[in-house]
Amino acid sequence: MLIRSMKGRALVAWNLRRVRVAQGLSQERLAADAGVDRAYLGSLERQAENPTVDLLDKVAEALAVPLSELFLAPAADESPPMPLRGGRRGRN
Numbered sequence: 001m002l003i004r005s006m007k008g009r010a011l012v013a014w015n016l017r018r019v020r021v022a023q024g025l026s027q028e029r030l031a032a033d034a035g036v037d038r039a040y041l042g043s044l045e046r047q048a049e050n051p052t053v054d055l056l057d058k059v060a061e062a063l064a065v066p067l068s069e070l071f072l073a074p075a076a077d078e079s080p081p082m083p084l085r086g087g088r089r090g091r092n
Contacts, residue, residue: 009047011072011073013046014081015070016041017083019070021082025063027045030063053067
């Protein structure tokens with residue numbers, strides 16, 4: 001898919017994961033902070049849901065970014081955001 005032709009749902013999914021991973025937040029943590037279900041948040045990242053503006057406002061606020069950040073078109077050479085490493089971190 002050409003980046004220029006990304007639909008709104010794809011842009012939201014891309015940017016939601018990009019910002020969440022950059023902040024080191026799990027889906028579970030972001031969902032709790034935004035007051036939404038974790039499974040629903042995962043569905044947003046997989047483009048399986050069509051979120052309302054109100055829900056996107058909650059997520060953007062929990063991420064401490066402007067709503068417009070969720071609609072930024074990635075650069076043509078930008079790689080998709082990688083998921084966070086799963087599992088529990090070891091104790092020191």
